[in-house]
Amino acid sequence: MATLETTFAGIKCINPFWLASAPPTNCGEQIMRAFDAGWGGAVWKTIGEPITNVSSRYSSIDWNGQKMMGFNNIELISDRPTEVNLREIAEVKRRYPKHVVIASLMVESKRETWHEMVQRAEDAGADGLELNFGCPHGMSERGMGSAVGQVPEYCEQITSWVKEKARTPVIVKLTPNISDIRLPARAAKRAGADALSAINTINSITGIDLETLEPRPNVDGKSSHGGYCGPAVKPIALNMVQQVNSDHVDGAPLPMSGIGGIASWQDAAEFILLGAGTVQVCTAAMHYGYRIVEDMGDGLLAWMRRKGYSTIDDFRGLSLPNVREWKNLNLNFRVVAEIHADKCIGCQLCYTACWDGAHQCIHLDRTEGGMGAPVAGTDPRYAHDEPNPHGKPTPAMVVAESAKTISMTPIAKLDLDGIGSSSAVTPLERIPRVDEDECVGCNLCSLVCPVPDCITMERRETGLPFESWEERVAKGKVSEEAAVTGNPNL
Amino acid sequence: MSESTSFFEKAPGSPEVAACFPDLHPPFERTAAVTEAHRCLYCFDAPCMAACPTHIDVPKFIKKIASGNLEGSAKTILDANILGASCSRACPVDVLCEGACVMHRYNKQPIEIGRLQRFAMDALHASGAPLPFTPGKDIGKRVALIGGGPASLACAAELRRRGVSAEIFDARPLPGGLNTYGIAEYKLPLKESLREIDMLAQLGVTFHFSTVVDTKKLAEIDSKYDAVFLGIGLGAIHMLGIAGEELEGVTNALDFIAGYKSGAITVVPPKVAVIGAGNTAIDAANAAVRLGASEVHMVYRRGPEQMSAFAFEYEHAKQEGVKFLWHVAPVRLAGAGKVHGVELAKLEATANGSLVPRQGENFTLAVDLIVLAIGQATHADFLSGDKVKLERGRIVVDRATGQTSVAKYFAGGDCTNGGREVVDAVADGKRAGIGISAWLEGQNGNA
Numbered sequence: 014m015a016t017l018e019t020t021f022a023g024i025k026c027i028n029p030f031w032l033a034s035a036p037p038t039n040c041g042e043q044i045m046r047a048f049d050a051g052w053g054g055a056v057w058k059t060i061g062e063p064i065t066n067v068s069s070r071y072s073s074i075d076w077n078g079q080k081m082m083g084f085n086n087i088e089l090i091s092d093r094p095t096e097v098n099l100r101e102i103a104e105v106k107r108r109y110p111k112h113v114v115i116a117s118l119m120v121e122s123k124r125e126t127w128h129e130m131v132q133r134a135e136d137a138g139a140d141g142l143e144l145n146f147g148c149p150h151g152m153s154e155r156g157m158g159s160a161v162g163q164v165p166e167y168c169e170q171i172t173s174w175v176k177e178k179a180r181t182p183v184i185v186k187l188t189p190n191i192s193d194i195r196l197p198a199r200a201a202k203r204a205g206a207d208a209l210s211a212i213n214t215i216n217s218i219t220g221i222d223l224e225t226l227e228p229r230p231n232v233d234g235k236s237s238h239g240g241y242c243g244p245a246v247k248p249i250a251l252n253m254v255q256q257v258n259s260d261h262v263d264g265a266p267l268p269m270s271g272i273g274g275i276a277s278w279q280d281a282a283e284f285i286l287l288g289a290g291t292v293q294v295c296t297a298a299m300h301y302g303y304r305i306v307e308d309m310g311d312g313l314l315a316w317m318r319r320k321g322y323s324t325i326d327d328f329r330g331l332s333l334p335n336v337r338e339w340k341n342l343n344l345n346f347r348v349v350a351e352i353h354a355d356k357c358i359g360c361q362l363c364y365t366a367c368w369d370g371a372h373q374c375i376h377l378d379r380t381e382g383g384m385g386a387p388v389a390g391t392d393p394r395y396a397h398d399e400p401n402p403h404g405k406p407t408p409a410m411v412v413a414e415s416a417k418t419i420s421m422t423p424i425a426k427l428d429l430d431g432i433g434s435s436s437a438v439t440p441l442e443r444i445p446r447v448d449e450d451e452c453v454g455c456n457l458c459s460l461v462c463p464v465p466d467c468i469t470m471e472r473r474e475t476g477l478p479f480e481s482w483e484e485r486v487a488k489g490k491v492s493e494e495a496a497v498t499g500n501p502n503l
Numbered sequence: 504m505s506e507s508t509s510f511f512e513k514a515p516g517s518p519e520v521a522a523c524f525p526d527l528h529p530p531f532e533r534t535a536a537v538t539e540a541h542r543c544l545y546c547f548d549a550p551c552m553a554a555c556p557t558h559i560d561v562p563k564f565i566k567k568i569a570s571g572n573l574e575g576s577a578k579t580i581l582d583a584n585i586l587g588a589s590c591s592r593a594c595p596v597d598v599l600c601e602g603a604c605v606m607h608r609y610n611k612q613p614i615e616i617g618r619l620q621r622f623a624m625d626a627l628h629a630s631g632a633p634l635p636f637t638p639g640k641d642i643g644k645r646v647a648l649i650g651g652g653p654a655s656l657a658c659a660a661e662l663r664r665r666g667v668s669a670e671i672f673d674a675r676p677l678p679g680g681l682n683t684y685g686i687a688e689y690k691l692p693l694k695e696s697l698r699e700i701d702m703l704a705q706l707g708v709t710f711h712f713s714t715v716v717d718t719k720k721l722a723e724i725d726s727k728y729d730a731v732f733l734g735i736g737l738g739a740i741h742m743l744g745i746a747g748e749e750l751e752g753v754t755n756a757l758d759f760i761a762g763y764k765s766g767a768i769t770v771v772p773p774k775v776a777v778i779g780a781g782n783t784a785i786d787a788a789n790a791a792v793r794l795g796a797s798e799v800h801m802v803y804r805r806g807p808e809q810m811s812a813f814a815f816e817y818e819h820a821k822q823e824g825v826k827f828l829w830h831v832a833p834v835r836l837a838g839a840g841k842v843h844g845v846e847l848a849k850l851e852a853t854a855n856g857s858l859v860p861r862q863g864e865n866f867t868l869a870v871d872l873i874v875l876a877i878g879q880a881t882h883a884d885f886l887s888g889d890k891v892k893l894e895r896g897r898i899v900v901d902r903a904t905g906q907t908s909v910a911k912y913f914a915g916g917d918c919t920n921g922g923r924e925v926v927d928a929v930a931d932g933k934r935a936g937i938g939i940s941a942w943l944e945g946q947n948g949n950a
Contacts, residue, residue: 437607
């Protein structure tokens with residue numbers, strides 16, 4: 014029987030889905046409704062010296078008709094008095110004892126101030142503390158947030174002050190606005206942090222209003238760089254989570270609460286596969302409300318059952334060994350694109366993508382015997398001569414040819430051969446062909462193809478054993494020589 | 504003699520009739536248009552573009568709707584099809600662009616190209632902006648265009664863009680030919696056709712209205728112009744050749760449609776029979792329903808599988824409540840001064856496929872109005888003699904240039920293609936306009 018129950022840094026969790034410290038966790042009333050909706054935990058909107066916010070605060074970018082692909086904010090930490098937040102934490106914990114409440118904290122960089130805040134948060138009943146060393150806007154100008162996270166020494170110093178006092182697990186939230194996120198992660202670990210969370214938001218300007226020339230979000234005609242999040246940042250977050258979780262420089266990695274563009278059970282599974290023990294969500298809940306958590310749990314459980322996993326720990330980190338440095342990838346592995354004609358709808362997006370964006374190896378010659386061309390089995394990654402070696406028509410030539418055709422409205426009584434061909438079947442001349450001897454296996458065509466499983470990447474045996482770039486270099490080969498090693502064309 | 508702008512303001516018509524013919528395909532609201540535009544896959548060398556006789560770059564104009572560049576979208580349409588607004592409403596898109604959409608093979612719902620095109624064109628008209636083209640530098644050549652329908656209009660636009668003078672001669676008082684007078688009002692209102700032609704006038708196309716071109720007039724034109732474009736369309740609708748056709752209450756589909764579109768006909772009597780089963784017949788039958796007829800029959804000598812109307816038109820007529828009498832032919836129109844019935848013979852096919860009446864099975868359908876829609880004759884006779892070569896009444900042209908057997912004569916539209924769609928006429932006219940310019944330049948080069 015699969016379960017979502019898990020333990021994170023010693024904190025028992027009914028599920029791994031936490032709301033990140035943000036507007037959805039602004040107050041107790043919200044958090045209790047979120048728990049009713051199914052969230053397992055909430056990281057309270059960062060508590061500290063109350064601030065004054067600006068209006069407006071949020072901005073987003075839409076993409077091809079989809080709203081909020083990326084989102085940003087210039088909102089600061091909680092604008093509510095600390096005692097109100099702490100009183101509500103106590104109330105939430107009294108009414109929802111099995112749900113996780115983490116107090117996110119940010120105060121000025123003084124040992125006594127941190128000690129006092131830690132004491133008060135824990136007295137209120139918080140299950141753990143999250144140190145906000147990541148907020149990239151506003152607070153950083155006051156020496157807090159990412160101003161701390163970007164300097165490993167500060168990160169280590171403040172974490173150690175907190176650990177002097179804390180009785181509950183301490184989670185350090187990392188900023189992505191740094192060249193190597195492993196450095197503050199190591200600093201937190203040295204200071205005794207119990208866990209990490211990553212990533213906080215990314216410095217961003219979401220856009221400029223083309224009428225007023227003012228950036229968004231607009232505050233009296235001006236704006237400021239804000240923290241970027243939402244679906245667009247997920248790949249960046251996955252990379253940083255992987256980097257930290259694969260870092261064994263100071264011993265085993267700390268528990269990680271993954272954050273960044275998570276909106277679905279698939280997103281959650283990916284973060285967990287890269288080592289996250291819990292996941293935190295903000296933008297998706299701001300977009301659609303707390304209700305999204307139902308499918309995150311339902312879908313994740315269904316996937317776990319299908320894959321045979323009983324617990325989150327059963328699959329946590331399983332994909333980490335599959336992420337390697339480039340130099341350790343197999344240079345002798347080769348795939349080529351295959352277009353499945355029975356699925357092709359004839360949009361020819363693969364054709365134009367391959368010609369303009371890749372390696373000019375997709376052609377429109379099925380009706381001219383293209384499929385009959387013998388495959389030599391050559392690997393074009395070793396052939397660096399001119400493009401389009403067979404002199405196939407370029408996209409411009411194809412379009413020019415089409416422009417010359419004369420077409421008419423098919424009218425039954427005038428066109429005795431009947432009304433056109435059926436639009437249910439893709440005409441053969443619309444179905445592109447991949448020249449295997451030219452295909453480098455880049456994936457682009459399969460990525461642009463709108464039809465599932467229409468273009469697949471098929472393995473071609475090179476007959477050569479695994480060999481990485483690192484191995485080639487280790488054998489003492491110089492670049493030129495190493496580049497041609499294994500070249501089946503030579 | 505020459506008139507230029509504001510045909511739109513002179514548009515005849517009746518508000519009562521207009522109220523009976525709301526848009527069959529209502530315009531897109533902006534957010535719906537953008538959503539639909541985003542659905543377009545942006546095919547390379549798109550099948551919709553190939554299927555369009557004028558080769559409008561459909562993915563390009565759709566992506567410009569998605570990006571909010573409506574001005575550029577309209578320009579993309581007009582660059583290929585100067586009557587892009589009319590075509591967006593009048594085109595049988597099911598058998599053209601939308602019929603070719605790859606979505607048929609993907610998730611089955613083609614992109615609504617026609618409505619998107621109308622959205623872009625409506626936006627241009629609403630902006631009040633002129634055509635995004637200017638006349639070319641005057642090359643000192645004059646072309647006469649006979650007939651003011653879509654073929655001549657498209658040809659004239661191409662000529663003006665290339666600096667050639669273009670003068671249109673038309674027998675009617677307003678331009679546009681069947682585009683103005685012959686398309687079902689719920690597809691293309693008469694005034695919308697005129698609005699579009701107003702924009703063409705901005706290019707410096709001039710018009711000679713109420714001018715019938717006969718052999719004598721043609722000779723006069725021939726002597727004054729450097730080239731002639733024949734966009735004369737087809738002639739009158741065929742007669743049945745049976746007794747009673749002279750009776751009051753017998754008309755033909757083109758007169759009937761032109762009549763209600765221009766406001767001359769505002770009501771029809773209760774019982775109407777339309778003879779024929781082509782697209783024009785269906786337009787007439789649907790109009791009769793909307794103008795108040797209580798019983799409209801379409802009468803056709805063959806069965807539904809042989810009707811020349813598009814399948815979607817047949818479906819539309821059924822939805823309007825039109826009834827169909829298959830395998831029957833009129834043998835006599837009955838009435839005293841005014842028609843009150845049509846005697847119909849039941850037909851059966853013989854072994855060789857010809858249709859013969861079944862003896863003794865004639866019956867009479869009571870009617871107050873008979874509308875003939877059994878195809879148009881040609882009317883190119885005035886070209887006979889040593890003028891251009893005809894084939895079964897159609898003017899023979901080189902399809903790429905529109906040039907006829909006589910070098911300075913070009914032709915396009917229904918008079919060459921046998922009677923197709925507005926978009927076919929536009930495509931013919933466009934090719935001819937380019938062809939004429941090239942030919943005129945060749946003349947210059949030789950001179």
